[in-house]
Amino acid sequence: MxxxxxxxxxxxxxxxxxxxxxxxxxxxxxxxxxxxxxxxxxxxxxxxxxxxxxxxxxxxxxxxxxxxxxxxxxxxxxxxxxxxxxxxxxxxxxxxxxxxxxxxxxxxxxxxxxxxxxxKLEGRTYRTHDDTATLTVDERRQLTERMVETLVELHSNDPAQVGLADWGRAEGYLERQVARWARQWHRIKTSERPEVDELAERLTRSMPPLRFPGIVHGDFKIDNLMVAVDDPSRILGVLDWEMSTLGDTLADLGVLISFWDEIGQLHNPITAGATAHEGFPTGAEVIALYADRRGISVDDLEWYVAFADFKIAVILEQIHHRHLQGTTVGDWFDDIGGMVGPLLTRARDRADRAEL
The missing domain is CATH 3.30.200.20 (Phosphorylase Kinase; domain 1)
Known part of the structure; x- marks a missing residue:
């Protein structure tokens, strides 16, 4: 992307x-x-x-x-x-x-x-485990802090002040999102996975109320940031705004944590260990840093992370569907289908732990 x-x-x-x-x-x-x-x-x-x-x-x-x-x-x-x-x-x-x-x-x-x-920005994006291996421990910590600060800055924007008052409708955002991705699964699925409907039902039943409306990026993660070559903590640009709208800003934090890999734990199949290095904080520490920078409580975030796993799994199935039809461009799509199952399993495991 x-x-x-x-x-x-x-x-x-x-x-x-x-x-x-x-x-x-x-x-x-x-x-x-x-x-x-x-x-x-x-x-x-x-x-x-x-x-x-x-x-x-x-x-x-x-x-x-x-x-x-x-x-x-x-x-x-x-x-x-x-x-x-x-x-x-x-x-x-x-x-x-x-x-x-x-x-x-x-x-x-x-x-x-x-x-x-x-x-074209003249910078670098870190998207793989090998990419981030080139960073020092301090650079990883500093990059994380700047990522979180950037996300907080986005969520602190008044949509009306930047001309985005009509960008979307925050009320009902989560309901529409769960229903949308569940419908999309049935439009493009390449195999039967009953856990999709189960997850959609559980997410709908346990949906948190809207507390923090604002501009949502929709796909905020480390490889959607362009940083300066000589200073990895200086973000030159946030990229890939295709899913941006007005909605529940905690959904962005859920996506970030879904993609936040840790040493010794199952990695998101897309980022595949990009943040699983010494110096990158744990996902729990990223959540705490965000909450501190924004001055809010995010006690119910497990729902948002489970939803992020669910949504990303459907998106990958959609790309896999297009790949099978021969309409993808590039040579990095052969492994897409194999990513869907692990994400759905992890989403269900998260839902079990949170008793959703």
Whole structure:
């Protein structure tokens, strides 16, 4: 999901693969960008993205990042590029660092779907156990503290003050989320897993009341942050806003903890041990740090973490479904299907421990 590593070498056109029509994009950008283009476009598909295809595009002088929806059938209202561009534009200049959006296009005749272009950040994303092994113990602690502070800053924003009063409806957010992902499972499932309906029923029955409404990122985790190469504690940009809306902000903390791997414990199959190193605090310590920075109590967070495991499992099944249909882009999808079962099992285990 995040622009860091190329999975293909730059090429004059990806159109031969039916992916990115560079001649069409070049015509469009030449007309829409102030000053046009400095030269012919090249592009490369960015590795790491398991959902929205993401490309680095360059005219030989300037480098941008282009984001578009997945190829093939997707959940209605998901992967809306105009929403992703809007929330980043709204937060520009706030305490939440985001890339600058250059332009957005809602005309599907250009690339087959809406897309937007943003400034390429010159930084690094840490997404694997090996990546974070390069950090010192102090750097891991400092990065964690800055991550939590950034999440608190996001949740402290008044949506109306940044032009997002109509961004969504916080009331009923959790109910809609559980129902939405349960429905989506039955639309795209590739195997029978009765635990999905069981979990949806338990989550619905034990749902906590809305206490802290605000802007929700929806996928806040370590590999959706771009940090400075020379200072891992300096966050250059929060990325991947495709699931952002107004809702229950504790859902973001639940997602962060779902992805927060610890030494000696089962790792989330996506992050696969990224934070399982000395220096990274435990998940419980991250929760306590968030609560302290925000000045709130989060005693009922286990529900949110179980829900995060459930939601992420459905999203991975959705990507696996598209992969089987041949509509994913890139070469990092073969293991997606195997990630679903462990997440559902962990969600059920969390629900058991919390007596949900």
């Amino acid at each position: 995040t622009p860091v590593t190329a999975s293909t070498e730059p090429t004059e056109s990806l159109g031969a693969d039916g992916l990115l029509d560079l001649p069409a994009l070049e015509r469009y950008l030449s007309a829409e960008l102030d000053g046009g283009l400095a030269g012919p476009l090249t592009a490369r598909l960015i590795a790491g993205g398991r959902s929205n295809p993401t490309y680095e595009v360059s005219d030989g002088t300037t480098h941008w990042i282009l984001r578009r929806p997945p190829y093939g059938e997707v959940l209605q209202s998901a992967h809306d590029m105009s929403r992703e561009a809007r929330v980043m534009s709204a937060l520009a200049g706030s305490a939440v660092p985001v890339p600058d959006v250059v332009l957005e296009c809602d005309d599907p005749s250009v690339l087959g779907a809406g897309f937007y272009l943003m400034v």
